[in-house]
Amino acid sequence: MQEMQTIVTLLTVIVTLLSLVTMTLLGVMIALLVKLRKVAKKVDDVTSNIVRVTEWFSPTKIISSIADLFSKK
Numbered sequence: 001m002q003e004m005q006t007i008v009t010l011l012t013v014i015v016t017l018l019s020l021v022t023m024t025l026l027g028v029m030i031a032l033l034v035k036l037r038k039v040a041k042k043v044d045d046v047t048s049n050i051v052r053v054t055e056w057f058s059p060t061k062i063i064s065s066i067a068d069l070f071s072k073k
Contacts, residue, residue: 055061
């Protein structure tokens, strides 16, 4: 009977430790996903800024902007 109590106690300790490890890993994974989402948002902002800048390097955009400046006066 003493052996069964020891086995049950050890199994309880093992299950508790595994549960704690699982919860910790889940928390770390959620934190990493939140950080990854923030990085993805910043990358999206940078990409949209690059698109806006490259629009100005288009020859037609430059010529039309210069034409608009002189036509308003």
